[in-house]
Amino acid sequence: MADMVQEIVVAKPVSPVQFMIDYLAVGSSLCQQDKYGLSMMRRARLMKIFKAWDKNQDKTVDLKELRAFTRKHGGNAVTQDELKDIFMDMDESGDSKVDEDEFLKFFSLSVKRMDDDEFEQMIQDMLQ
Numbered sequence: 001m002a003d004m005v006q007e008i009v010v011a012k013p014v015s016p017v018q019f020m021i022d023y024l025a026v027g028s029s030l031c032q033q034d035k036y037g038l039s040m041m042r043r044a045r046l047m048k049i050f051k052a053w054d055k056n057q058d059k060t061v062d063l064k065e066l067r068a069f070t071r072k073h074g075g076n077a078v079t080q081d082e083l084k085d086i087f088m089d090m091d092e093s094g095d096s097k098v099d100e101d102e103f104l105k106f107f108s109l110s111v112k113r114m115d116d117d118e119f120e121q122m123i124q125d126m127l128q
């Protein structure tokens, strides 16, 4: 416990509560958070999705790739217009490409209030 408190003081995580939960669940190294408050564990899981989207592996996702992915994964839940809106939300720099940073920033907001079960369920749903 003293170790954990020590690490919080040193690491100053964006989400201290999540940090504590992760610390107890997965240990010291995987609970470290990036600047968006994502733990290394969540970050790694999200990057799996990013890689699944990034079909041509150029480390960015364009709208075509996102479309192809949602189509393949039964993405009738969102319309083309909605998908474009989501894409534009992610594409902060407006260069029609979503890079890892933009992707992680976007998802860090959506997953902030999820507990680990909800988070894992979302990942599973998206990778199905």
Ligand SMILES: [Ca+2]
Pocket (backbone or CB within 6 Å): 054, 055, 056, 057, 058, 059, 060, 061, 062, 065
């Ligand atoms: Ca790409």
